[in-house]
Amino acid sequence: MSAARPAVAATPEIVIDVSGLTKSFGGRTVVKDLTMQVRRGLIYGFLGPNGSGKTTTIRMLCGLLTPDSGHGTCLGYDIVTEADRIKRHVGYMTQRFSLYADLSIRENLEFVARVYNLPEPRKAAQAAIDRLGLSNRADQLASELSGGWKQRLALGACILPDPDLLLLDEPTAGVDPKARREFWDEIHALAAEGLTVLVSTHYMDEAERCHEIAYIAYGQLLAQGTVEEVIANAHLATYTVTGPDLPALANILKTRDGVDMVAPFGAALHVSGRDARKLDEATRRLREDGSHVWRVDEPTLEDVFIDLMSHARDNFA
DSSP states (O other), X not given: OOSOOOOOOSSOOEEEEEEEEEEEXXXXXXXXXXXXXXXXXXXXXXXXXXTSSHXXXXXHHTTSSOOSEEEEEETTEETTTOHHHHHTTEEEXXXXXXXXXXXXXXXXXXXXXXHTTOSSHHHHHHHHXXXXXXXXXXXXXXXXXXXXXXXXXXXXHHHTTOOSEEEXXXXXXXXXXXXXXXXXXXXXXXHHTTOEEEXXXXXXXXXTTSXXXXXXXXXXXXXXXOHHHHHHHHTOEEEEEESSOHHHXXXXXXXSXXXXXXXXXXXXXXXXXXXXXXXXXXXXXXXXXXXXXXXXXXXXXXXXXXXXXXXXXXXXX
């Protein structure tokens, strides 16, 4: 990879700035009135269930799809009228491995370097190989790689042209925990050099490694900010409950007014409500009967997302 980028400016530049993005397919609104900003040098986590509109949004941002309505810029270029210019400065890693299975790691990277007309394709490919720890497998066919190694190869191809923005669409799905951690270590290293990263993920531990996050469900943006801000803005009062026959207790709690979320977490239940007073009233007798241990707790990011999903409307229902 080329020399490190300059440090992020004191007043961070807005890399993505879009307002009111809407996109429909076959009469179904997949993304509705989405507004978001991403600052330079951030790792911005894009979260949501399958079918929530994450991939469609990413494709609109990088010029692969034209929104039905709305406007905005990506890297300072208009997402509608200057899509071709955006594509030259973006590295996009799709969900599905899209390099050549019958070429080696080295051959794939040299091919990509030539596609981008890099002046020294072999040197550029070797730099990516060295950076991502691919040296011992450089001559191995892509078809023989595990998911984690394919992921590294795909990332290497994305950073070859030295992009200003990296778009990663669920890049660690199906990858083992060690490979996921190594991947994220590299993403943080790239961000420290000034690269902006927008990454969609289903994993809460990955979301917590992002500088800021946004949560989209059924085409609508429901929450955004730092992890701490998203949790605080949910205003959830939460208990952690342990003891016998938790499934039966969960069924009782789900019928109580004031209980907005009940979810098993290992050998415990998380019980949350948006109104602390109502939650207290709904659970008082159960807490006082001594059958279970109730502990006031802080809501987790997963608690917040489960609660958001329970109140979201399925646009395909």
